[in-house]
Amino acid sequence: MFARAVKEYSKEEVLEVLHPAVAEWFDSNFPSLSPPQRLAIVPISEGKNVLISSPTGTGKTLTAFLSIISEIIRMGETGELDDSVYAIYVSPLRALNNDIYRNLEVPLREIRERNPGIPEIRHSVRTGDTTPSEKSKQLRKPPHILITTPETLSIILTAPKFREKLKSVRWVIVDEIHSLVENKRGSHLSLSLERLRYLTGRDFVRIGLSATINPLEEVARFLVGYENGRPRDCVIVETNWAKALDLALLSPVDDLVNTPSDLVSSKMYELISELVRMHRTTLIFTNTRSGTERVVFHLKKIMEPIEIDEAIAAHHSSLSRQVRGDVEERLKRGELRAIVSSTSLELGIDIGYIDLVVQIGSPKSVTRALQRVGRAGHKLHEVSKGRFIVVDRDDAVEVAVMLREAMRGRLDKVHIPMKPLDVLAQHIVGMAVERKWDVREAFDLVRSAYPFRDLSWEEFESVLKYLAGDYVQLESRKVYGKIWYDASEGKFGRRGKYIRAIYAANVGTIPDEVDAKVYTTDGKLVGSLEEEFLERLLPGDRFVLGGRVYEFVSARGLKVKVRPAYDQKPTVPSWFSEMLPLSYELAIEIGKFRELSFRMLDREEDEELVRMIMEMSNANENAARAIYTYLKQQYLYLKSLGLRVEEMPSNRxxxxxxxxxxxxxxxxxxxxxxxxxxxxxxxxxxxxxxxxxxxxxxxxxxxxxxxxxxxxxxxxxxxxxxxxxxxxxxxxxxxxxxKTELLRRRFRHVAARGLMILRNYKGYDISVNKQQISAQNLLKVVSEIDEFPLLKEAYRExxxxxxxxxxxxxxxxxxxxxxxxxxxxxxxxxxxxxxxxxxxxxxxxxxxxxxxxxxxxxxxxxxxxxxxx
Structure with a gap:
């Protein structure tokens, strides 16, 4: 079923399984093999499913592609290479797709230049940004290697002509799989892979790539899916030991409570600026977009004028794509000394050379900590260096235990959404667009996807009935059937000629959020603000966006006009970012740490406790003393109440x-x-x-x-x-x-994914305000329907x-x-x-x-x- 890769192949053995032209190129460019290359290239060449978990910069992507390129060249030489797609690369980020396209160009071009007689391998990107003319070109001359996103894959599976080009697929690479499995984009992709498997009529090789994830066996099940109720085979390649780590916990002061707030803040920025000066390029992570803006603003104030302005930049999801792209390009060119991000630079897009990662506050999980630190020291033999700065006592305890667990190689467990019925509804419509289905055959296909392996027939049929318009109460709310379903015949199919267009325009799992576009008075787009924040602004108010201060001028609808306010004092916007939650596993470990600490205090091993904190997390004395003082005061106060050490709060x-x-x-x-x-x-x-x-x-x-x-x-x-x-x-x-806003908001998301509320109809975007009003009206109706699948899913979510x-x-x-x-x-x-x-x-x-x-x-x-x- 699942086998851990233990055999490390020599370079000679690896070169032997590659096509001579590929082997010659690889040998001349890479003097030695990286750990995943020693373990994974041969199994991939043997046609085995492989999941690779390895740190950033260890050559995972090239490992996945080498055997594929070799085999496509061999097919061309034997006349088997048609105008069809043979390999699909899927990643969650369009920016990463564009990076992969550029990175593939080099070996494909150089191999042909050295071997003029070998066939050309075409590769291209297809996402929501792809132009109609480019899509037509891809239909005429399909790429042999297609680079895409989960959403676009589900759309092309229903494209009448292009889907025929997918019947030849032999390999699928899923990159950054850790960022997909924990949300509904992953559930969506798992069903697309099973639909692709059905379309090809045979198994294809599945290759999953991840920096850090746990447990690998469950992620492998997600990647390969099920056949006749059993997981397909998979080889698991784990080389998380391949990169050296240099982690440390820092506090700017030793007393995080009695030290005045402005002094703690100034000491923190002094510490950050010192770290930035000591390194060539520093990537600074905060946990919120508002934190990102705040850090950029204060760093620019504290550092010398010659060092600042264009040398420090912000990067987060509320900035326009153009602004983010410009920051990434400047980073690659080495023009930035520091870049501050919330979560947008966690994943593997090529951002050039980073020699230090600074994390402000707790990243809330060991896995996220390692993913972020892994952005430093990108090359195999470089050290991934991370410094974690805390200004809160609870954060200090969290990070101390987190770094201990990271250095022990213990990761948090992944949480995979199970049986999301809104995702299922979307895919059933997509399947109906393809053709008429036998219901039991479709049910078996759906249950082949890992998240849906335990789906019951009753749950499946309830979604069919909803999509077929069996709930007449919904027709008065303009919710009509999108498929027909004949229970007696056991068949279903699409209803109406517009369903294909509706499906294509509404595919996806990421919910629409209300935001307002922010433009300068001369028309330049600088980013966006959430509508709730916009409602608070008055003309003359100043705020920070993209590391710069702007003055609010006016707003019309969701279009905001601003003018640069330069060095005037800002009001930093409240971004309403959801705080990252502490993982359950890490919380338990913190509870155990508390229990051990209280026992040491009971034995009067105070200095031993300080030393233990410093050693386990490489903490500076400020941080260790802050943690010790926090624990000691809790201990002494509870003892003053007459409590025994066994009764101190912990995981037990x-x-x-x-x-x-x-x-x-x-x-x-x-x-x-x-x-x-x-x-x-x-x-x-x-x-x-x-x-x-x-x-x-x-x-x-x-x-x-x-x-x-x-x-x-x-x-x-x-x-x-x-x-x-x-x-x-x-x-x-x-x-x-x-009766909460939480349910109303989540139901809107579920209803949109389940195509109950459309985000786009006949080419027109439907505003989030209208979607929300529709959702509230529908929620009242479906609350009266027993076991309505989308309401059931909202509660489950x-x-x-x-x-x-x-x-x-x-x-x-x-x-x-x-x-x-x-x-x-x-x-x-x-x-x-x-x-x-x-x-x-x-x-x-x-x-x-x-x-x-x-x-x-x-x-x-x-x-x-x-x-x-």
Missing amino acids: VIMIESYVDDAGRTHQVTHSLFGRRVNDALSRALAYLAGSRLRRNLGISVMDTGFSVIYPRGVEPVARIDELTEYDLRELLKRAVE IMEDYMDIRGAQEVLEGIKSGEIRVLDVGKLDVPTPFAHGIILEGLSDLIFMEDKMSALRRFQKEIEKILRE
Whole structure:
């Protein structure tokens, strides 16, 4: 079934399986083999499915293509090479596709120049950016190697003429597979691959490429799919040991609470600027787009004028494609000393030479940390160097444990969405566009895709019935059948001549979001703002976009006019980016670290604890002392309450405490260190249970380290986390979210993916505002329909993808079995140090950031006073 590649082939053995012309080119350009080349080229040449997990810069992509190029040349020499597609390369990024096109041009051109008699291998890119004339050209002379995206692949599978050119496909490469499997783009691609398999009538070689991912066996199942209920065979190549790592945890000060905020900030930017000066090119990651803009702005202020301006740039998804492309090109040319990004540069586009990655704050998972650091030292024998800067105590603990796990080679587990019915609905329409289907044959095809392997017949048929227009209640809302379905005959097919165009114009899983285009007064596009932020702007307001300050002039619809404000003081926009959640596995490890630390403190091994922190995460003394002080204060405060070390909050002890704030509200804090997705599920269920008893809505504050349920003035807590063990958590959560904006927004996304709401009709884009209004009207209707598939999917997406109901159920099972203890220490005059962040998060609607830090310092002084007494 699955085999780990252990045999390392010599260069001579590898060259022997390649076509002589390819072998000669490869031998003259690469004096030695990289680890994935030693392990993977021969299995690929033998026609085996291969999943390669290897750090950035180890030659994964070339490994995948060498055997393919060799075999296509051999086919040309034997007269088997037709005007057809033989290899498909799929990646999630158009920019990466363009890079691959350019990178393939070199070997294909040089091999032909050295061997004029060999056949030409055509390769081209096909994405949403491809012009109609280029598509016509590809139909006349199809590329032998097609470079595309998941969405475009699903469209060309229904293209009447071009799909015929896909019947010859023998290889499919899925690059950056780690960025696809965890979302619905991956689910979508898995079905496209099975439809392609059906079209070709035989298996093709599947090659998956990933920098860091775990568990590899599950990702392999996703890549190769199922045949007759069993996973297809796959060879797993893992060479994550191939690149040396140089990781360190840094804090600009040793006291992250009592040091004034402006001093912490200035020390942080001094530290960053020092790191930038010490390196040729530094890539700086933040966790939000607003953070990206803030860092660029402050770095330009602090560094010498000769070093700044054009030498530092921002890169994030709200900037226009043209601006991003310009930044990438300047980076490749070595013109930038520093580039600041949120998530947009995590994936493998060629951005030139980077010798240092700086991460500000916690990236929330070991896998993401390694993916980001892997952008430094791109070549095989270079060290991937990363520096993690923290200015928050919880972040400091997180990153310390994260770097220890990274250096141990332990990665977070991937979460793959299972049975997304909106994606299924989209593909059923796509299949119906192709031809008339036997229902059971189509059901078997769908279940061959890993995410749908457990799909029930009832679920499959419910989607068919929805698409066939069986729910007459929807016709009054202009939702009509897109297929016909004859249950007695067991057949389905397309309905209406416009369905093909509707499908092609609405394919994809990425939801539309409202944004406003920002132009200068002379018409230059500089980026975009979210509509909610735009509503707050008044003429004369200044904000940062693309690392530059602009003054708001006017807005008409969703078009904003601005003028450059140069060095005037800005108001940084609130980008409403969703914060990255801490992974469940890493949260458990942090809980274990807490438990070990408390035991060391109980044995008075204080200095040993500081040394352990420094050694396990290569932390500077500032960071180690900040972590130690945080843990020590929590320990001493709880000891002052008479608690034993065995009762300190960890992964095995959930502690509850209550605190009344200045407004008289009671914060019932639950220290549940299981990550935000788990805590989101637990907090909403608990707040709903308590709220239903009180017959009023309660507030919640959710963090990775715990949550609080916030009761109104004069109202005492009426429920605890251990009471949830007596209820059906899924049912509680369903009731908790059914009236929320979260459900309304997610239902719009699901309805658009499931073609219930169209994003484009007959060439006209339908605004997100109209989509949202339609979704709200439809939600009322489908809520009255038992087990309606798209509403069912919206709830599944919220509970399983947005939240982590499985992890939450594991926690409740642990409580029920006694493996996890629940300890309630009652109402405290001063909250424990671990509770400070959770409580202040719950006050964020009432206080500004400066006041928040003042409140934190006030808590700290009260704790210190108690400990002195």
